[in-house]
Amino acid sequence: MPISDGHSNVQPFDHIDCQGLSIRRIILLWVGIGGLMTASRDDEAGREPGGTRSDLSGSAGDVVQARDIAGGIHFHPPGRSAGGETVPVPAQLPADVRGFVNRLGDIEQLDGLLENGSERIGSARVCVLTGTAGVGKTSLAVHWGHRVRGRFPDGQLYVNLRGYDPGEPITAGQALERFLTASGVAPAALPPDLETRSALFRSLLAQRRVLIVLDNAATVTQVRPLLPGAGRCLVLVTSRSRLSGLVARDGAHRLTLDLFDESAAVALLYETVDGYRSGDTEQDIAELAQLCARLPLALRIAAERAAVRPHMPMGDLIGNLRDESHLWSALSAEDDDEADAVRTVFAWSYRALPAEVARMFRLLGLHPSPEFSVHAAAAIAAVPVAEASRLLDVLVGAHLLDQIGHDRYQCHDLLRAYAVDQVGHEDTTEGRDAAIERVLAWYVHTIANCLTNLPIRLVEPIQDIHPDAPPDSVQPLVFTDSGVASAWFDAERANFVACVRLAVKSGKNRTAWQIPILLHRLFPVINAFDDWLLTTELGLEGARRLKDSAAEALLLESLSMAYRQSHHLDEAEATGRAALELFRQIGHHRGEALTSNLLALVSISARRPNLAYAYLDQAEMLAEQYDHSDIVVIVLANRLWGYINFDQFQEAYDSSKELIGSGRFSDHPTHEIVALISVMRAAHKLGRYDEAARWAETVLTKSPSKLGEATILLYHGDIQKDSGDLESALVTYHRVVVTSRQFGDRNREADALDATGVTYGLLGRWDEAASFHLEAIALYRSIHSRWGTAVALDHLAHVSVELGKPDDAARYWSEALSLLDEFDDAAAASLLDSIESSLRGSPSPNHGSDGPVDA
Structure with a gap:
């Protein structure tokens, strides 16, 4: 696997799809929490005694129980303890409304909707609460939700979609991120695209009884991806719009709230x-x-x-x-x-407000989003935190603001629009500009302080940035406790995109590009693709306005890395080349070397060996010429990964042993692990199974994380499989699937599922083999892995032949051929020849025995 994009030793084994996870949760996973491995037998369920079965199902947050393969593979449902961690049942409803009155008829209608469909397992029930602004839609939804929450034992999900807020609304994709992680999907990665997220959400809720409140929806587009497909769920949507499309197409019940009598x-x-x-x-x-x-x-x-x-x-x-x-x-x-x-x-x-309270209310209309902390309010108003807390308390008491946490507040969209209107009329342009500058400076410097205190290894920047000193009245937070830093990042993460958007809108172009560069230290570690891509693209707008080529190059390189890690290789190559050209133009040799290394990784993933080695040669030459010894070591490690991926096993074996013996990696433990993995895999592919197994035992003792252990175990499973120890291989692959799902490493999970299918094929258990190959193909497609999909399709085609389904086999092989057009390496040529031979009616008899190949 690639050791690094070139910035640090952050990710020892490819990347982790941790999108949507809290930083605190990612830290727990990084240090390692494994699945609970116990025996589980299903003979009493009617299965053949002593039979081997491997049913993999459940949500991505589940944990496998299995000591060996002579029993069922089960996942714990949400709410049960697994591997020392309890997945909570979500309870996201806001606090009930104090002094709720009336709406008895509306409550009766909602009760009737609940009773009429209480035992139905068809499509989810949807009710649209509509009415004019301020009529009490949210109050009714929240009050009734608390009243009936006992009827929804699997939890209550809530999101304010901000459809009518003066700022940007919450997208369906962002809402799904929150819902999925709250419902037990975490610690798995979220799919990067909306369609796959929505499908996962529907699958997750298919057997659950959950109340879902979608507050302040503006359009059907915001709502439809958030609807469960089946089950005993009920969805309450509040909106000023009638959302007729939900009624006509989705069978929603509409309840229009009238004014109070x-x-x-x-x-x-x-x-x-x-x-x-x-x-x-x-x-x-x-x-x-x-x-x-x-x-x-x-x-x-x-x-x-x-x-x-x-x-x-x-x-x-x-x-x-x-x-x-x-x-x-x-x-x-x-x-x-x-x-x-x-x-x-x-x-x-x-x-009627005192002048200083009214000023605070107006200035809060300039905050990047409707939710903020007391410290951000202090910055925007240029007052001490204690004074800001007093002013906010007055606004809460006047019902002009809601307090939603110990030091966090939220403004109703109507009131926020009124604040925006007032600040535009009563404050000068200079005053508004100064307030925006203060709050953005507070975020920039607090983000920087937070990142240095997170207990997780961050990406080292190509170039340090130096934000302008904050105004004298701004006091950024300083963190001395890593837990506090993690909690702050989680609470504020939704505001970071809004900050960059405000910076662009208000012409604070330097801030607009500095925030995404700061966040680039963490986003590659957690694969926060939505925020990563959006902040970087907005930052590019600011850098280009300033004609700052260095900033533009840094952002393009970050964008290239984001595309590579999300498996969008064409976009990764295009943005990487643009960054490389800019670095060359301004004579930024370190940036040029690291971007060349990044483009090499893109080319390896795209299976273009000549281009990959050319980029590696270029990166190594620049690193040596300008004395960047750390980059030289990175390039050496990534060259080993290229050898392995392009089936150059003798070169990988010789180079790995030479580097291990030379001590070049002695001060770089993560790079040393890559060399050990390379020699292990090369020995395996060269048929030296006993030696490969010894290398596997060595490298497992050095693995720094559960993720690294899963990667090594995957290759160990291949060794076991190819040496004939098929039952041990199945147990090993199951362990890989468990840990990969915990970390959300969908690429590794797909590799393990496909290898499991190959192993069942070797056991002659063709139905089970087909099931695992199909699951692997679905995962490969979800991450846009053309190579992985083609390999798994070839495996499935061979299984289909054994099942007596030649037409299916031909279809799978034809699709695989269409995916292989873009590859020009030896492994692709070999697979292409094998498939064409199979389509002519003479399939290679041993073709299906190969282990998974990195996508």
Whole structure:
């Protein structure tokens, strides 16, 4: 496997697909948590006593139980302890609404929807709660969700899709990332594409009873990928839109929420002011309700203002609100009574705030996203954290802000839009610009401080960047505890893309490219492809505006690495070449050497040996010429990987032994492991099975992680298989599948599944062989591995011949041929000849015995 893209020794064995995992969870996995291996037999289930069976199923977060292959292979369902780790049942509903009133008829309808489909296992039930802004859709969904959560023992999932927020909405892909990881998919990687994520989500929930609340959806496109395909799940969607497509195509039930009637509006007002005021007449309360258009959001804000002024007559409060209403009507060109009422109440409440609180409220409209910490608020307002906390408490008390955690807050989309409007009218351009500069500087420097304190090895940058010193009023967080740093990164990760987007929009171009370069130290380690690609592409816009060729080259190199690790090799090659050309133009020799090394890895993955070796030669020459000894060692290690992948086993054997004996890798333990793996695999392919097994035992003692151990075990399984120890090989491959799923290494998992199929073929158990090859093919396709798919298709075709299905075999071989066109190495030529021979009716009798080949 490639030791590195050239930046560090971070990833000793290819890459890990850990997208969507929290940093804390990734750290736990990196140091190693293995599956619990215990005996499990299913003779009582009617299977033949002593028979061998290998059913692999369950979610990607499951753990295999198996001591040997004479029993079933099972996965623990969510909520059960496995391998020392408990997968929790998600409980994501926000806190229930205090003082919830009315909506009895709507609750009855929801209860009826639940009862009518309680035993149905067909398509999931969907209900769209629709109505005007501020009518209480979210409050009803959350309140009813808490009321019936006992009916959904497999959990409750919630996401605010921010469909009407002034900023960017949450995409279906981002929501699926949250749902999948919360539902037990973690620690597996998430599929990089929306379609595969959605399919995985449907599969995961097929046998579960889960309540899913999709709040503030703007379009059907946002919602449809988040719908379970079957099972006893129920989906609540809140939206200002009618979402007719969900009703027509997906059979959704629509429930339109009306404004409160007068009695319900009055009841809510009384509920809120109870204990704070006395002496108010029912007529006054009714008039206040009417001025609020009987909208729950406006009613709560108005009631809170009345509650905190217990000695001010209600008539005076109503007079102030009526005056505000007349003013707003004069200024507004809209003909929307509910919108006018909401904005009137916002203005009425806002104008009553002390000046410093009102300023904080306005400036929060400039924050990159609706969710933020007290420290970010302090930065944007240029006040001490203690003062920011006091100001935020006032806003929470006035119902102009929601507190969602110890030091975290969130702004309703209507209120955020109002804040944006106010800051645009009341603050100068210079003031707004300074506030944005402060909050972005706070994020830049806090990200940098966080990364240096994460307990995980990061990618070393091609070039250190030096952010401008933050303004005097900005105090970035400083981390002395790795756990605190990890928690901060997890809490803020969703804001990083928003920060880069704001930097581009506001013309802070230097910040726009510096944030993705900082994050590049971590994103390759965790394969956070969505955030990695988006921040880098946005950063490129900023770098190009500045005409900063060095920054552009760094970002293109990062983009190339992201494409390579997500198996988009054509894009990886194009962006890598663009980076290489820029590095050459500006005379950045280290960048040129490392990008040449990266392009070599792309070419190896694309099975282009001549190009790969040319890039390796170029990288080595530059490294030696400019005394980059660390890059020389990296190139030597990656050359070994090229030899192995291009079936140059004698070269791999000789070079690996020479490097091990020379001590070149003595100060580079990860590179030494690569050399040991190379000599082990070369000895195996040269038929020296006993020697290969000894090398395997040696390298297993040096593996730094469970991921590395899984990779070595995969090759050890190949040795066992080819030396005839088929049952031991099956046990080894099962261990590889377990660990690969824990880490989300789908490429390694596919290799192990395909090798398992080959092994069952050698045992003459063709149905089981076909099942494993099909599963491997699906995984290879999901990661765009053309070579892996072609190899597994060839294996499946041979199995189909044995099963008496020649037409299927011909179809599989034909597809494999179409995938091999782009490869020009010896291994591809050999496979091509074998397939063409098979299609002519004379298949190679031993072809199916080869182990998996790296994609």
